[in-house]
Amino acid sequence: MTVIELDSNTVQANYQQQTTLSELIHVIEEQHQHKGLYLCEIEVDGVRLDDEAEKQYAGAGIADVRQFRFVFRSLEEMTKDTLKLLVDGLVECQRNCEALAEGFRGMEPGSDDLDLGQLFEVVQWLTEGLQRSKEFLSLKPELETRWREEERRLQDVLTELVVAVEGNDTVLIADIVEYDLSESFRRWVDVLQDMASVSN
Helix, strand or coil: CEEEEEEHHHHHHHCCCCCEHHHHHHHHHHHHHCCCEEEEEEEECCEECCHHHHHHHCCCECCCCCEEEEEEEEHHHHHHHHHHHHHHHHHHHHHHHHHHHHHHHCCCCCCCCCCCHHHHHHHHHHHHHHHHHHHHCCCCHHHHHHHHHHHHHHHHHHHHHHHHHHCCCHHHHHHHHHHHHHHHHHHHHHHHHHHHHHHC
16 A cells, blocks of 8 residues: 655645646546556545545645545555455355344244345345456456356345245245355355455
């Protein structure tokens, strides 16, 4: 990780042509891209900007800003961080499957209390995280094959889950969550950990 901190005097002395945050970011990124570093975090006067805030302040003037902080990471560092985030999240999801399943088992069949919001949030987080990760991870052929197999398995589990939800079968939903979905999470952890060990 590389951290660049600039105070207002440094910006005025070295970046006179840049008057907006987006212009300054562009120049700073260009200075570090040739080193294989990618801008991951931006702080303005101690406030970390998320993607939405960065867009909002892109055209804002920089004359009144006292401190800038830019954090750059290499592709290897970003890969390692992403894999760790996914593994930690999947382990937590796997731990929660049993409790979630018990909640479904405690419902009466055909109950109107069936709330799958939490479950679908977890599945959405997983599928989006895996898809985003795959876009920049370079997979070895054997890991590519395993990745595709796990995608197919997860899709099969989700299809079974949808059928159970449509049938309002809380016992079947509980079984799928506790056994099939939990197992899918475990298998993804294995794949991602193997990827992390290959990238080290």
